[in-house]
Amino acid sequence: MKYDLIVIGGGPAGLAAAYEAYKNGIEKILILERDKELGGILNQCIHNGFGVHSFNEELTGPEYATRYIEMLSSTNVEYKLDTMVLSISNGGEVKTVEAINTNEGYLTLDASAIILSMGCRERTRGAIQIPGERPSGIFTAGTAQRYINMEGYMVGKKVVILGSGDIGLIMARRMTLEGAEVKACVELMPYSNGLNRNIVQCLNDYNIPLLLSHTITQIIGKHRLEAVVVSEVDNDKNPIPGTEQTLECDTLLLSVGLIPENEITKNAGIDIDRRTSGPLVNEAMETNVKGIFACGNVVHVHDLVDFVSEEGGKAGRSAAKYIQHLIVEGQEVTEIKNGSRVNYTVPQQIRLENISEAQEFMFRVSNVFKDVNITVRNSEGDLIKKLRRPVVTPGEMEKIKLKKAELEQAKGSLTIALEEVV
C-alpha cells in the first residue's frame, strides 16, 4: 500500500500536520498512533487552558484533541490505532515504515513523505541521579497523571513534588483536589520552569509552598517511599550542608524536564541537535533527510499545545509542497546560530528561496534576564533586528519573526542572542 504521507504519532502535532497536508491537496494520508485513541497526551490533561491562541477559548485537553479529530473526520485521512512503528527507512523517493498491530500483524507501508510527531517523554529519577533507596511511590508527574485521570486510581496520600515544570504544577493541584496533602514543590533553580499562570492557579491558590533553590538529597523507604530529605542549594546547585529537612511522604512526583523521543529518528540516520534532542530542521520543518519532516515536541519541547499545532500545520503544508514537488532545493543554506544566553533555536537552518514573506524563529534563553534586547545579527555581526523585553525566562519559549528582506541580509548565518540594553 502506497501513501502520499504517513504521519507517525496522532497527538496534537500529528493531527494538525495531517489536517493541513490534506487541506493543501494531499489525498492519501495515514496516521499511525500507538495508543488506543487519537489525541496523545492531551487525553490525560483534563484541566483547562488549552486553545487560548488557536480557538480563542479555554478548552480541556480532550476537548482540544476532539476539535482536531472532528476536523479530520470530514476528510479521508486514514488512521490506525494501537499501532507501533518499529522503524522507518530513509531511502530516496519511496520511504518505508515498518509497524505492527494486533489486527493486521506486521505492516510494511510505503510513502512519499513522512512526518515525525512522536512527542516526548519525561526525565526520570535515574536521569537526575537522586541518591538514596529505591522504594515504590516515585512517579514522573505524567505517569501519575495517567493513573489518576485515565485509570481512576490515586497514587498516594502525602506528596512532595520535585521540579516546577507545568505538569508538576498541574499535578500539585490535581492531587490536592483528590484529597492528598501536597507538602511542597521543590525546585533546584532560583526560578520556576513552569508558566506563571500555573504557579498562581496550582500552588498559590492552594497554599502549597514552592521551595526555590532546593533539591531532594535523599530518598528514604525500603518498600514504599517513607520520606525525602530536602536541602537548599548554593549558586552552583550544590546542596548546602546543615539545611536538610526531612519531609514525610509516601509519594514523590518528578517534573524535571521532558526529552523529545527520537529513537526511530536516530535509527533512520537523521541528524539530531544536541541542544534540543530533536532532529535538526529547516524552514519547512524538514529534517536532513529529504521528505522526512518533524513537528511538535519531537523537535523541541513546547510550553503550549497551540504552538505545537501551529508547528504541526507548518510541517503538514511543507510535506504537501514536497509531495507536489513545490519545494525549491536552494543552493544556499543560512545557518541559525545560538548567540550568548540562548540555549537553542528552531529551525536551525533556512533556505531563503522557500520563504515567501517571513520566518519565525523559536528559542529558549539560558536563565532569567530582566530588561534585555533580543538581537539578530548576520555573519558579519551587523544588527538586523532588535526587540527589547522587560523579562525573559527559560520556562517560556521566545519567538522572533524576520521579514524576507531582513533574512536576505544574513550573508550565510544569523545569530540570535540576548544583549544588554545600552
Place this chain on the structure above:
Amino acid sequence: MYDVAIIGAGIVGASVARELSRYKLNVCLIEKQNDVSEGSTKANSAIVHAGYDPEVGTDMARLNVRGCYLTEKYTKELDVSYKKIGSLVVAFSPSEMETLKELLDRGNKNGVPDLRIIGREELQKFEPNIGDTALGALYAPSAGIVGPWEFCIALTENAVVNGVKLYLSCEVIDIKKEDDVFTIYSANPSIDPIKTKYIINAAGIYSDVIMGMVGEREFKIKPRKGQYFVLDKSQGPLANHVIFQCPSELGKGILVSPTVHGNLIVGPDAEDNVEREDLSTTKERLEFVKAEAEKSIKGINYRESIRNFAGMRAQSERPDFIIEESKSVKGFINLAGIKSPGLTSAPAIAEDAVEILKNIGVKLEKKEDFNPIRHQTHFMQLTPEEKAKKIKEDPKFGRVICRCETITEGEIVEAIRRPVGAHTVDGIKRRCRPGMGRCQGGFCGPRVLEIIARELHLPLEDVMQDVDDSYILVGETKK
C-alpha cells in the same frame, strides 16, 4: 519430607536447584522474598569473569574458570542473554604493567584460556574511547557478560519444570534438627514447617544468620557495598569489552562495560562496614565512580544515566568461598561468602554442592527425563516473517507495551504464565524488560500493572512494584 532443602533463591541457590533436579531427589528451594533473584543477584556488575584474579589453588580460582565455561553452556540451554565479549584489565602506569604480568601468570596457572597482554596501540583499536593514560591491558577473550537475574530466573524455572518445589515469601526464622531430620520454620503462616534430610545454605548476605539458627556461626558475613550507574543505549557503544582497572586491595576497581542489552554499566565502588539492608546510593560515592571511570573510558555522558543502584557483595572474613559441610551440624552445607566472582562461579559451585552431598552419603541417580532446555519469546529478535506469524498465532504480540525496549503484550503475558511466573511490575521487568529502558516504566508501568491485574485476577491496588508492601496505587479516585 524433602531430601534437600536449599535456602536462598539467588544465583547460587537457583544453580544448585537446577543441578539437583537432574537427579531422582525430592528438592525444595526456599526464598524469603516474593520473587527469586532479589538479593545480590539483581545488583551486581553482570560480568562473567575469566578467572585470572583469584589466587592460584583457591576454590575461587577453580570455580571461576569452570563457572565461566558452564555459564556459556547453560545460558544457551536456557535461552538467557549472554555475550562472550572478552575483558581488558587496563594498566595506567609502568608498575601496573608489571601487575598485568602477575595476572597473566596467575591466569595461566588457573587455566584461563588465551590470555595475553596487549600494548596501547592494539588497546586503542579494541577500544577507541580508552583513556589517554592507558598503557596496555591484559586481554581475556573468555570473559563475558550475562543477564544475572534472567539467568537466576531461568535456572529456577528449569529446576521447577524438572520437579523442584519453590517456596516464595517464605522467610526462614528457625531451623531445628532432630534424629537427622531438619525442620525449617518460616514467617509465612500459610506454609507448614518444612522437613528435610539435608540443607544447603545459599542465603547470601544472611547465610551466617541461617547457619546460626541451627548451629554455631562458623563464619561471619561482612557485606561490602558497591554503587553503580546504568546508562542509556546511546552510551553502550562507548565500550566493546568489559574494561577493568588494575586491581588493588579494595577489589577489582571501577569497571565500564556494555550490558547484554546494549546499555553501559559503570561501577562499583567498595564500601565496608555497612548495614546489610542499606542499599541506598549517595552523591559522594557516585561522583567517585564517575571520576574513576573517566580514566578508563572517555566521554561517558551521565545525562544519559537511566538508573543508579547499590548492591552487596556477600563477603565473609575468610579469603576464599566457603563451600563445605558445617563442622558443627552434619548434613548442613554452607555455600557462603560468595563474593565476586560469585555470579560466574555459581554453576560450578552447584557441582561442588552435589559432590559434597554424594560424599556424605546421598544416593545420586540421574533422571532419564531431565529436560535442560528452556525457551522464551524475544519478539524483536524475530524476522519480519516470524513476527507476522507470531502475531497471527496470538494478536497480543502485535501490541507494543514498552516502547523503549519494544516489548509486546504477548511477551508480558508469557512472563506471567511461565512456571515461575511474574506477579509484580519489577518481576515482569526482570523477565522481559518493560520499564528497563530510558523512560524507566513511565509509559508502560500503568499498562503492565493492568495486564498483571487482569491475568492474575487481582485488584489494581494489590499489584506490587517489587517486594511485599511496595504498593503502587492507594485506591480509586473520587467518584
